[in-house]
Amino acid sequence: MKRSPVTNKKLGFNTKAVRSGTFRSKAGEHSEALFLTSSFIFESSQQASDRFDGADNGMVYSRFTNPSVQMFEERLAALEDGESCLATASGMSAILSLCLTFLKSGDEILTTYSLFGATIQLFENILKKFGVSIKYVSLIELEEWKIEITNNTKLIYLESPSNPLNQVVDLTELAKLAKKKRIISVVDNCLCSPALQKPLHHGVDLVLHSATKFIDGQGRVMAGAIIGKKNLIEKIKNVTRTSGPALAPFNAWVLYKSLETLSIRMNAQSKSAKQIAEWLEKHPKISRVFYPELKTNCQFEIAMRQQSKGGAIVSFELFDLFPETKNLTAWKVIDKTKIFSKSGNLGDTRSIITHPSSTTHSRISKYFRKKSGITHLLVRLSIGLEDVNDLINDLNEALS
Ligand SMILES: Cc1ncc(COP(=O)(O)O)c(C=O)c1O
Numbered sequence: 001m002k003r004s005p006v007t008n009k010k011l012g013f014n015t016k017a018v019r020s021g022t023f024r025s026k027a028g029e030h031s032e033a034l035f036l037t038s039s040f041i042f043e044s045s046q047q048a049s050d051r052f053d054g055a056d057n058g059m060v061y062s063r064f065t066n067p068s069v070q071m072f073e074e075r076l077a078a079l080e081d082g083e084s085c086l087a088t089a090s091g092m093s094a095i096l097s098l099c100l101t102f103l104k105s106g107d108e109i110l111t112t113y114s115l116f117g118a119t120i121q122l123f124e125n126i127l128k129k130f131g132v133s134i135k136y137v138s139l140i141e142l143e144e145w146k147i148e149i150t151n152n153t154k155l156i157y158l159e160s161p162s163n164p165l166n167q168v169v170d171l172t173e174l175a176k177l178a179k180k181k182r183i184i185s186v187v188d189n190c191l192c193s194p195a196l197q198k199p200l201h202h203g204v205d206l207v208l209h210s211a212t213k214f215i216d217g218q219g220r221v222m223a224g225a226i227i228g229k230k231n232l233i234e235k236i237k238n239v240t241r242t243s244g245p246a247l248a249p250f251n252a253w254v255l256y257k258s259l260e261t262l263s264i265r266m267n268a269q270s271k272s273a274k275q276i277a278e279w280l281e282k283h284p285k286i287s288r289v290f291y292p293e294l295k296t297n298c299q300f301e302i303a304m305r306q307q308s309k310g311g312a313i314v315s316f317e318l319f320d321l322f323p324e325t326k327n328l329t330a331w332k333v334i335d336k337t338k339i340f341s342k343s344g345n346l347g348d349t350r351s352i353i354t355h356p357s358s359t360t361h362s363r364i365s366k367y368f369r370k371k372s373g374i375t376h377l378l379v380r381l382s383i384g385l386e387d388v389n390d391l392i393n394d395l396n397e398a399l400s
Pocket of ligand 1: 038075088091092093116118119159163187190209210211212213222224
């Protein structure tokens with residue numbers, strides 16, 4: 001195997017996106033090969049033994065090492081400016097692996113109500129069973145984070161921007177707080193991707209991704225990833241090596257190729273999203289628009305300090321035209337769109353319209369929905385690569 005000569009950290013984002021993390025076989029393939037194999041052969045018993053005990057860092061078994069997965073991990077680590085990356089089968093398995101590694105019975109996670117629905121369910125329905133306690137604060141209130149830390153807090157976990165309300169927190173301040181108290185801080189960077197925001201630059205310990213979203217960007221495969229200092233990633237790898245949420249080589253290959261266009265997609269999708277958010281803000285049937293790059297957003301300054309663009313997610317709340325029938329106002333608008341896909345996913349080249357309270361956030365309790373501000377009048381858009389005027393016309397007709 002020949003490794004790519006491109007390892008220079010100072011290279012630009014797009015150069016790293018197309019050139020980093022490559023290794024080629026003796027055939028000299030230009031487009032990186034797909035290593036669809038579960039295991040690897042050894043030249044001798046000595047080599048087998050060395051591979052298993054780590055003296056030789058060659059491939060062993062695809063539950064823990066595979067060249068296609070490693071190429072994806074190295075490229076994503078380069079884009080997040082992290083030392084190391086671990087890829088997993090989904091975003092949720094990345095979150096679970098993180099918790100299994102750093103928490104034990106009696107420990108506490110300090111987190112926020114503004115989380116993806118399944119993350120809250122994982123914390124509430126699964127982790128609590130193992131004696132881990134979960135404390136929630138308002139994402140945007142730094143004072144609350146400060147007050148709620150205890151001696152048992154071992155992990156600070158958040159999304160910024162959050163799904164679906166695009167709330168943010170000052171990452172530098174939060175990372176400082178975590179460092180002072182020696183707590184591991186983790187940011188789910190799913191809505192921005194490294195093309196728009198690099199939490200590690202703000203002092204956060206670990207960045208987490210649902211790579212199913214913008215990193216794939218075309219709605220094809222499931223994956224997750226965690227990026228950070230090598231010593232922390234190695235600890236998580238020790239857990240996943242035996243617990244087994246390995247990323248499939250084919251999915252890794254798809255994602256690796258997707259990273260090549262990440263910045264171009266994120267910038268184009270963000271540009272359209274901003275235009276749509278500004279248009280929605282003026283619409284008489286809409287009471288509020290949630291988008292980080294709107295000047296009217298009270299968190300505009302913090303968001304623009306840490307994000308280069310607002311991202312491709314726009315959420316809005318409607319005035320209730322049918323208060324006697326819950327969901328009808330939002331469902332009518334959603335069902336009338338023709339171009340937007342009605343789906344629970346986000347981060348695709350095709351625009352998606354979602355009703356979070358009856359889909360992605362329907363399985364969390366009313367209490368959590370209320371605390372995170374997700375009402376039945378909230379609609380989430382994930383803006384894709386269609387012509388923006390077609391998307392605005394589609395929304396205009398649906399709203400009328
Ligand atoms: C912000 C965020 N984090 C994590 C996840 C979970 O990722 P996955 O669906 O890849 O397991 C999602 C899924 O929608 C998400 O939106």
